[in-house]
Each structure stands twice: as structure tokens, then as C-alpha cells.
Amino acid sequence: MTDATRHTRRSALLAVAAAPLAACASLGTEYGDIGDLVAQTFGLEARPGITREQASAIPYASMGYRIGSSGESMLILATQSSGDLLWSSSVHRALMTRAGRIIRSAGFAWNLGATEFTVPDPLAVDPRNLDGQTARRLIDLPDVEKLSQSVVSRFRNAGRQQIEILGTQLSTVAAVEHCRCEGLSWEFDNAYWVDDETGFVWRSRQTIHPNLPSIQIEIFRPPA
Secondary structure (H helix, E strand, C coil): CCHHHHHHHHHHHHHHHHCHHHHHHHHCCCHHHHHHHHHHHHHHCCECCCCHHHHHCCCCCEEEEEECCCCEEEEEEEEEECCEEEEECCCCCEEEEECCEEEEEECCCCCCCEEEECCCCHHHHCCCCCCCCEEEEEEEEHHHCEEEEEEEEEEEEEEEEEEEECCEEEEEEEEEEEEEEHHHCEEEEEEEEEECCCCCEEEEEECCCCCCCCEEEEEEECCC
């Protein structure tokens, strides 16, 4: 992937984050409906926790997220293409995920510009059998002028765990991913809670930038 391509894709992501209403066609609804929907999320920023009733009021795929120990906020699914899901909010923040992994961000204090795997991501291959699997990827951190930084990681099984999201109990297999970026002398751990029947990642805690606390995300309403 060339620097020009990365810049173009990053600009496109920022544009969507700045104008989430542009996703109305992808969501199959009228502009006014999405305007009302996005307006609702202004009341769902940095709360102690999103309730079932609040999440249920959003009729589209949605997720909650926390940065470090901050309150919980909500993102709605704006677009999806070839497995890449773009989640956006009314406060001009966006995350792009693939197989449960954050691969890009926009609108945060520090952002992940791009992710490119040099071997298949184990999360996208067999997320219920991650123990001992390794991953290699290149990431861009444009706000600190660090491009194509190599990250090598290894997964270990953390056992079966019952988790609760919006009052619903979910049976999951937990996995921890230890990551190392030698170019930045940076090490961190990600954690994933994977549905033990479907392989869907319901919850995760991921670090996307050395200057940003980890982000915890959990899916309120999965994509159709």
C-alpha cells in the first residue's frame, strides 16, 4: 500500500466521521431518519453506562465504547464493505473494524491511520481457536509521523468466560493478544471475548496508539 493510497483512505474515513449522515444510502433509510438517529447519540456520550432501553432506541447496528476509564459512548454502523465495518458517532469519532479488530480510527486525540496484515489475521480465520496463533501487521500512526510500523503478536487462551452486555448473558472464549512494536519500543496487550458458538467478537479491549489509553468496545446490536 503506497503512502498516497493510505492518505486517500484516511481522508475518506475522516470525511465519514465528520459527516455521518452521508451513510444514509448504505443504511437504506431516508436522510431525515438518520438525522434523527444521529441526533439521539448526543445524549449518549460519556455516560457511566448505556442502558438496554437507550441502546434499543437505536434501530441499527451499534456498539458502546470507552477510552480508558472514561464514560461509555455509542457508535452506530455507517457503512460496511468486504468485511470492513465503519462505526461513526455524532461527535465526529469513527472506528473501522474487521473481524472484531480495530483497523483504523478518526476523531480521537491520537489515531490509528491504517492496518495492513502481512499474514492472515487469526481473528478473521478462526477466532474460537486463537491459542498459540501469531499475527504480523503494519500500522500507520500519521499524527506522530510513523508509517509502516511492524507489530508482531501472539495469542493465548484465557479460558471460557460468561460476560454480560445490556443484561444479556453471553458464553465466550476469552483470548489475550500480546503485541510488540520494536520500532517504537512499544508493547501492549489486547483482549477479546469471542462467542463460543458463532465466533463473533462481542467485546474487546484494544490499544491502537502508544499515546492513547486502551479502547473497550462491546457490540449492542450486531450487523445483520
